[in-house]
Amino acid sequence: MIISTNINRNLEIIKKELVDCDDIVYRPIKVGQKQNFNMAFIYVDGLIDKELISEFGLEPLLLDARENKPNPQNIKDNLLELVEKGNIAVSEVKELKTIEEALENLLIGETLLLIDGYNKILMLSSRGWPMRGITEPQIETVVRGPRDGFNETVKVNATLVRRRIRDTKLKAKYIKIGTRSKTDVVVMYMEDIVNKKLIDEVMKRLKGITVDAIIGSGQIQHAIAGNSYSPFPEAQYTERPDVVAAALYEGRIGILVDNTPFSLIVPATITTLLQSAEDYYGSWYISSLVRIVRFFAIFLCLLFPALYIAMTSYHPGMLPTQLAIYVAATRDTVPFPAFIEAFIMEGTIELLRESGSRLAGPIGTTIGIVGGLVIGQAAVEAGIVSPLMVIIVAVTTIASFAIPNYGLASGFRVLRFGMMAFAAFSGLYGIMLGLLLLATHLVQLNSFGIPYLSPLTNIGNNLRDLKDTLIRFPLQTMKKRPYFTQTIDETRMPGARNQGKKGDNSKDKKK
Amino acid sequence: MMKIDNKITSGQLMAIIVNTIIGVGILSLPRDLVEALKTDGWILVLISGLLAIGSVTLITILVMKYPGKTVTEFGRNLITTPISDFCSILFLIYLLIFSAFVVRIFGEIVKMYLLRNTPIEFIIITMLITVAYIARAGIEAIGKFCVLVLPIVVIPIFFMGFVLLPELDFSNLLPVFKFKITDLLKGIPSTVFSFAGFEVILLFNAFVERPKKTLKYNLIGMVLIIFVYLFVFLISVMVFGVIETTHLIWPSMSLMEVIQFPGAFLENVQGVVMAQWVVLVFSTLAPLIYGSALIFDKLFRGNEHKYYVFPLMPIIFVLALVPDNIATAYDYIGKSTNILGTFVILVLPLLLLVVSLFKKNNKKGAVKNG
Structure with a gap:
């Protein structure tokens, strides 16, 4: 919609468009020594920095324009330019040519200035709404590393x-x-x-x-x-x-x-999802250790209950004899097959996790302790589940928290139940079939055209990415950027390249 | 973007070849070798390996001439459509019989070591359905999968030797070089067929993205397999001795029963080995079944192999259940590979190569004349 030269018409259109929006503030003013120029400010209450607008928008127009003698020539003709260039002391001012544009800017938190006699609306940059300060990230905390986190702006x-x-x-x-x-x-x-x-x-x-x-x-x-x-x-x-x-x-x-x-x-890729910011701040020994722990955590999170089911129901002979006897003895009182037993406990833990996350901080912890300890203890004493099962469920749950990316962890958390079903279906063979299906899915998966499992699915240059996979090599050995992103500029350490050149030169000299 | 639509790299092709070849062949290989040449079986591995390498080189040279085309497609240009299609059908039958044999032996072993009371039909069907999933997904998925599992397939085999170190008796390898040339020649065919599987290059080279390094990678893959075979043979003979090895159906599997980890969590490593075994067979079956679907598709000049995967399953299932027991299964596969295998591995590539050389000369001649 085109802006008309009549300010009242413009105001009407905008008001009609924003009817029943009571958070919009209209501030019509009269400017000039004779107060003969009609203008109007429009803004959304709460979205703008009011101080800024009243001090650097309203004040110069209302007071300064009245006190200073106006330049007598062509005031009326150059009003827009005079206001835009001369009066408004806001850092960003833009001319808008349509009502739609104006409305869009208004709702972002800018202030509109309508001037009678012009078919343009001035936009004064004034965004300023209440926002959270920069605080420490809640989910990805690190021991050593910067403490600033993103906020909502x-x-x-x-x-x-x-x-x-x-x-x-x-x-x-x-x-x-x-x-x-x-x-x-x-x-x-x-x-x-x-x-x-x-x-x-x-x-x-x-x-x-x-x-x-x-x-x-x-x-x-x-x-x-x-x-x-x-x-x-x-x-x-x-x-x-x-x-x-x-x-x-x-x-x-x-x-x-x-x-x-x-x-x-x-x-x-699955490797990047298993990396944490801290891996690059500590020594490479400890980083590699935690990386291995994380890979192991995936294994536990996905397979531990399934392996329990398979071992107890199908292949007790694979366990060491003493352990097999112990498992059989503790499962003696349990009235359910291992599969049902595992499902009961895994279900309970999921229930606890869900209710714990619904409740406010301290109560949530209490629920965790009460639920985890009391139910686990009572269930064992009542003979519904075996103590080994409780340990397995606890380890599985802890393992799922060791995976840095929550989305990835939830993926494995869900698939765990599928694996349990496969194990109940045909033991270790079933688990392997499940893993093969999972692998088939993963090799097909792409993230923006980049294989999800890279660098594990190709033989070639990409193998240099292995330096940052299970073991995080010392940063000095990673002279190039990762291969999987197919960067234009591959060199991370140009200095290192020069050193190499120097070495070559010296060799030449020796020759 | 970087998504390679239906393309694989040379490295992935190598992984596919290695995984296809190392399948059920490795199980009975030590016994076959010992039966043929006693302690000198390793010579047979080397010679057969060299022959297989020769054949791989031959096939690779052939397919490199026709990038982007499978044997079913370029064969038509070389030896006329009816003959070529007939050859492709033979290839298809060969792949189906091969798959059926692999899945049958797989079923028998899973039944023997893992699920004693489960009917073999159940094991075969579930395995075939799982393979169908990746076969439908296509060459890209299979290529990536094979690279992914290559370490899982190869490393434990070498690791096994390390664990078995206390059981090894090097004197079992003696005497050396006491064989008759006739025995060696007799042993070659069956040993060469334990390298069978590389003929999938005829089909899959069409999908290689930058085929420059294909020959190099293919040869690396073959050398790796020779090493694996040699290793398994030496370990089997050193652990069991010549006489015992001949009496075992699957000496390589029996090796697992010997392994004992002192103080380890698992009483026997069978579980771990069986897990690896399932992966190994899966990665053998996937290229074979995908290959059969691909031939089917190309025979009908189609562009979507997906629809042919499931119809093949009942055929493979029935073929797998034809032999009454393991012995007859080995008998059947021996007979069929002798005929079909020789044709696919040697006759077909050689024929096509000769014809292609001929045609090329003709073309050059034509250009010169023109």
């Missing part, structure tokens, strides 16, 4: 990343997603590192999202996933700016979403 989040990359090649593209919510999404990448095809694919998929509202980054994650039926996440979430920055240096892409502290990093 995407501009702040982008700044936190920018602070870590002082390079002109860091690009931040703003796009709006959601036909109604118009959520700001910032796509960050290093222009001379990231693979062009990757960034094109990400932008294509982001622009292809057709949804009315984006509430959190999870929606975007699922909307841009290639296989929406997979239990595994195709993007990595994080609330740590240092993790995003490190990922950008590796040639990956950060997707920051407004209104949520959780940003996305793509592409994600």
Whole structure:
């Protein structure tokens, strides 16, 4: 809709458009020594920095314009320019040409200034709403490492990343997603590192999202996933700016979403999902140890109850004799087959986890202790489950928390029940079939065209990524960026390359 | 983007070859070798291995001439459609019999070591359904899968030797070089067929993305297999001795029963070995069944192998249950590989290669004349 030159008409149109929106404030004013120029401010109450607007928008127009003698010539003709360039002391001022544009800006938190006699509306940048400060990340805590985490404002989040990359090649593209919510999404990448095809694919998929509202980054994650039926996440979430920055240096892409502290990093592979920020802050021995522990945690989380079922119901002969006798003795009073027993306990634990996470902090812990200890103890004493089963369930649950990425952990958590069913079905053979089906699914899975299991699914250059998989080699040995992102600029340590050249030269001299 | 649609790398092809070859053949190999040449069986492995390498080189040279095409497709240009299609059908039958044999032996072993009371039909059906999933997924998935499981397949075999170190008796390998040349020649065919499986190159090279290094990788794969076979033979003979080895159906499996971890969690490692065994057979069956579906598809000049995977399953299932027992199963596969296998591994590639050389010369001649 085109803006008319009549201010009252414009106001009417806007008011009609925003009827019943009582949080919109209209502030008509008269400017000039004779108070003969009609103007109006419009803003959303609560979304703007009121002090800014009254001090640097209203005050100069109302007071300064009256006190200073106006330049007599052509005041009326140049009013817009005079106001825009001369009066308003706000850092960002923009001319808007349509009502739709004006409304969109109004709802973001900008202030509109309507001036009588002009078919343009001035937008004064005034965004300022209550927001959480930069606090320590809640989920990804580290012992040693930066303590700042993302908050719900995407501009702040982008700044936190920018602070870590002082390079002109860091690009931040703003796009709006959601036909109604118009959520700001910032796509960050290093222009001379990231693979062009990757960034094109990400932008294509982001622009292809057709949804009315984006509430959190999870929606975007699922909307841009290639296989929406997979239990595994195709993007990595994080609330740590240092993790995003490190990922950008590796040639990956950060997707920051407004209104949520959780940003996305793509592409994600199973190896990157098992990495934690801290791995790169500590020594490589301890990092490798925790990596191995995490891989083992996946194994436990997925298979431990299933193995129990298989061993007790199908292959007791595989256990050491003493253990087999012990298991048989403790299961003597248990009236259920191992499969039912395992399902009862796993079900109970899932119940506890769910109710624990619903309750407020301290009560949740209490429920955990009461539920875990009391029910476990009572169930064993009542002879419903064997003590070994309680241990297994506890270890399984702990293991699921050792996986750094919650999405990945939940995938395995769900599949655990499938594995238990396979084990009940035909023992170890069933488990192997289940694992083969899982492997078949995983080798087919791609995250933005990058194999989910890389670097484990090819023989060639990609093998250098193994240095950062199960064992994290010393950082000095990782002279190149990861292979899986197919970066343009592969060298991470240009200095190291020069050293190599020097070495070559000296050899030549010797010759 | 970097998603390689229906493409594999040379490295993945190598993994597919290794996984296809190391299947059920490895189980009875030490016995076959000992029966043929006693303690000198390793010579047979080396010679047969060299022959197999020769054949692989031959096949690779042939397929490299026709990048992006399977044998069913380029064969039509070389030896006319009816003859080529007939050859492809023979290839298909060979693959089906091979798969059926593998899945039958697999069923027998799982039944023997893992699920004693389960009917073998159940084991075969569940395995075939699981394989069908990856066979439908296509070459890309199979390539990645084979690389993924390559360490799981190969490393434990060498690890086994390390664990069995206390049981090894090196004097069992003596005497050396006391064999008759006639025995050696007689033993070669059956041993060469324990390397069978590499003929899938005829089909799968079509999907290799940058085929430059294919020959190199294929040869590395073959050398790796020779090492594995040699290793398994030496370990079996050193542990059991010549006479005992001849009496075992599957000497390689019996080795597992000897293994004892002092103070380990598991009483016997059979469980772990069986787990590895399931993976091994799965990675053998997947390329074979995918290959059969692919031939079927190309015979009908189609572009979607998926629809042919499930119809093949009942055929393989029935074929697998034809032999009454393990002995007849080995008998059948021996007979069929002697005829069909020789045809697929040697006759067909050689024929096509000769014809292709001929055609190329003709073309060159034509250009010169023109």
